[in-house]
Amino acid sequence: MKRRSFIQKSALTTGAISIGSSLSYANTFSNNKNAYNYNLKYAPHLGMFKHHAGDNPIDQLNFMADEGFTAFEDNEMRKRPIEIQKKMAATMYKRGLEMGVFVAHEIYWTAPNLASGDEDKRNEFLNYIKDSIDVAKRVNAKWMTVVPGHADLKLRVGYQTANVVETLKQASALLEPHGIVMVLEPLNFRNHPGLFLTDSPQAFEICKAVNSPSCKILFDIYHQQIQEGNIIPNMESSWDEIAYIQIGDNPGRNEPTTGEINYRNVFKWIHNKGFNGILGMEHGNSREGKEGERAVINAYQKVDDFI
Template sequence: MKRRSFINRSVLAGTALGISPSMFGKSTMGTAYKFNLKYAPHLGMFKHLAGEDPIDQLNFMADQGFTAFEDNGMKSRPLELQEKMASTMAKRGIEMGVFVAHEIYWKEPNLASGDKEKRSEFLSQIASSVEVAKRVNAKWMTVVPGHVDLRQNMGYQTAHVIESLNRASEILEPHGLVMVLEPLNFRNHPGLFLSESPQAFEICKAVDSPSCKILFDIYHQQIQEGNLIPNIEACWDEIAYFQIGDNPGRNEPTSGEINYKNVFKFIHNKGFDGILGMEHGNSKEGASGEQAVIQAYKASDDFL
C-alpha cells in the first residue's frame, strides 16, 4: 500500500468512527507521541487502523511514537519478509524485541527431563535463532524450558535445565545475544517447569551468563505471585526484558486491576532502557479499540 493511500484510508476510517485526525500520530499530524519507555506492539494489534500488511503496520506503529516491536513468530516468517521488516524498522527507528527461539514443549518435559536428544534439539534451535536475530537486528529471544518431569525431583530437573542453558549461553555469548527466560502462570499454562520470578532468578544466577536473563511478564506474575514491584526489585539484576498485559483479560493497561502507571514509573526510575513488549489483546474490537490501546499507553506512560 502506498503511504498516501494509507494516510487517506486512516483519516477516512477515523472520520467514520468519530475519531479526530488529531488523535492519530505522524501520518496525519507530522509529530509522533514521545513515550518515556520503549513499548513494543506486535502484528495485528493495529490491523484495522493500519491494514493487514506487516510493513504498513510497522509504519503505523512508528507514526504513533512506538520505538520498539516484538514478534513471537518472526522465526517462522519467510526470509524475504524478515528482511523487509528489518529494513523498515531500521528506517523508522524501531528496535526489534523478542521472538520465540525454539519449540516450546507445553505438555511433556524436554529440558527438565535431562534427555540428551531433546537437549540437542533445543541447542540446534538456539543456533538457528542466531541467524534470525542477526537478520532482523534482534538482541533478545524468548526461551521457555517446557513442562515439568513428574518422575524426577525438582532439584534434578533444575540441574538439567541449568545445564541446557549453560550450553545455549555458549552459543549466544560470542554474538552478544540474550535468551530471556519467561516464567508463565499456573492458570493459563498448568504444569510448566518455570512459573515464578524467584525461580528464574535462581536459575540465571546459576548459569551466570550475560546471555541468560529474565523476561518478566507482568501479566503472568500478577497471577502467579503478585507483589509486582517488590519482586521486580528483587530480580532486577537479572531482568533484561518486560512484557505487559492487564489482569483479568490480558488486555491493554487500564483495562484491569494492575496500576501500570506506578509499575512503569518504577521501571523508568530504575533506569531501564530496554523493551516492554505489549503481549496482550485489545479489550475492545475494531479501529476504536485499537485507538483505545494507544490512548491507554499514553495515559499509563504519563508518570513524570
C-alpha cells in the same frame, strides 16, 4: 486461554503475510509529525493495529512508528520467510523501531524437554538456538524468548533444575559470542498448568546458576500478577537479572487500564530504575476494530504520563 492465542487470533499468520499492496499505509499516512513521545520503549505486535494499517506488515510497522512507538516484538519472526524478515528489518531500521523478542524454539507445553535431561531434546533445543542466532542477526534482535517447557514429574525439582541449568549453559556458550540474550519467561499456573518455570525467584536462581550475560529473565507482568503478585517488590528482588519486560492487564490480558494492575505506578518505578530495554505489549485489545485500537493507544498514553 492458550498462550498468545489473543495474538494469534489478531495477527497475520506466517504464510498469509503479503508485502505488496495496491495502496499502502506508508504511502498515505507516514511520518506523523505529531507522534506521541513515550517515556519507555513499548513494543506492539503485528495485528494490534490492523484495522488502521491493514494486513500488510510493513504498513503496520509504519503505523506503529507514526504513533510514536519505538520498538516492536514478534513471537513468530523465526517462522516467517527470510524475505519477509529482511523487509521487516529494513523498515524497522528506517523508522527507528528497535526489534524486541521472538520465540527461539518450539515450546513443549505438555511433555518435559529441558527439565528431563534427555540428550536428544537438549540437542534439539540447541539446534533451535543456533538457527535463531541467524534470525536474530537478520532482524537486528538482541533478545529471544525461551520457555523451558513442561515439568518432568518423574524427577525431583532439584534434578530438573540441574538439567535446565546445564542446557542453558550450553545455549549461552552459543549466544555469548554474538551478544544475543535468551530471556527466560516464567508462566502462570492458571493459563499454563504443569510448566517447569513459573516464578521470578526460580528464574532468578537459574540465571545466577547459569552465570552468563546471555541468560536473563523476561518478566511478564501479566503472568507474575497471577502467579505471585507483589509486582514491584518481586521485580526489585530480581532486577539485576531482568533484561526484558512484557505487559498485559489482569483479568483479561488486555491493555493497561482494563484490569487491576496500576500500570502508571509500575511504569514510573521501571523508569526510575533507569530501564532502557523494551516492554512488549503482549496482550489483546479489549475492544474490536479501530475504536479498540485507538483505545489501546490512549491507554498507553495515559499510563505513560508519570513524569
